[in-house]
Amino acid sequence: MLASGGYAWTIIPVELRNEYLSALEQASVDQDISEFTKFLAKLIRN
Numbered sequence: 001m002l003a004s005g006g007y008a009w010t011i012i013p014v015e016l017r018n019e020y021l022s023a024l025e026q027a028s029v030d031q032d033i034s035e036f037t038k039f040l041a042k043l044i045r046n
Contacts, residue, residue: 002044010043 023036
């Protein structure tokens with residue numbers, strides 16, 4: 001989705017796997033994407 005919007009491909013470093021999975025689970029289970037979007041925004045800014 002991000003690539004189709006003109007953003008570069010975003011790679012999730014192995015070191016951030018737990019943070020990624022936690023944010024993804026919260027988005028899925030709690031229907032709250034705020035932590036997931038913060039996580040992605042942090043990666044895009046770097």
